[in-house]
Amino acid sequence: MATTTTKIGLKKPSITDEIETTINDLSTNFQKIDDLSEEYASSPPLSGNFNATKRFWNNYSLSSGYVGWTNIRTGTCAPVWEKLKLYSVGSVVVPERDNGHFYTVIQTGHSGWTEPIYPVSDNGQVNDTRGANIRLSSHLYNLNDIALPTIDNGRWYLCIQAGESSNLEPTWPQVDGATVIDGNVTWRSYRIAKWKESGPAALFKPFGKIE
Incomplete structure (x- = not known):
């Protein structure tokens, strides 16, 4: 035996x-x-599920930096959110400032100019349109302001030319990247991306500082 x-x-x-x-x-x-067995990498992973204590050794020979990274929280790895990026359904991100969660796109679209305020409740959802407001007539808009049409069309519009809007709401384009002139303002069209809270995020921290 x-x-x-x-x-x-x-x-x-x-x-x-x-x-x-x-x-x-x-x-x-x-x-x-x-x-x-030990695993080696050039940077912390950006995808996959890992248990706490999972460790990767830095495979570069360095005279400074860290000898590796260790995971301190069981969860899913994902890249950090980026602005004005096209995200497809199923894409995942973690916030720039860790909040313990990762998020999955449930509606294909472009991320906004400013990172959204993510929900931390289970399956909470948020549109990636932080700072957006319904478009106003005869209003002074600044570069990178975000407007939403009076009637929701599933899109948001980025101010790429500052100025004063017209008295009449423009005919909003429905194609990503298309532009429209609104008085002295120029808007660029993007489809709204929507995020859903999807569970705990792994968190890899560097260890073994090389002096």
Whole structure:
């Protein structure tokens, strides 16, 4: 009968074991060794699910910096949100300032000019239109202001030429990147991206500072 090693619990087949039992034990051993083997990377991961304590060693030979990164929270890795980026359904991000959560796009669209205020409640949702307001007539708009049509059309509009809006609301374009002149203001069209809270985010921290 096989016995087990003390440190990592590998099975040591006995000479009396049957061949099938021995092969299964060795297969289990190989998988356990692989699971426990060290991994190397040039930076923390931006995708995948990881348990707390997962560690990656820095594979660059450095005279300064850190020797690696360790995960301090079980969860999902994702890249940090970026402004004016087209996100497709299923894309994931984490906030620039960690809040313990990651977010999934549930409506394809462009992110806004300013990072949204993310909900932290389970499955909470938010449109990526922070700072947006319904467009006003005869109003002075500044560069990078965001306007929404009086009648929602699923899009937001970025001010790319500052000025005063017209008395009449323009006919809003429905194509990403298309522009429209509104008095002295020029607007650029983007479809609204929508985010949903999707669970805990992994958080990798550097360790082993090299002086």
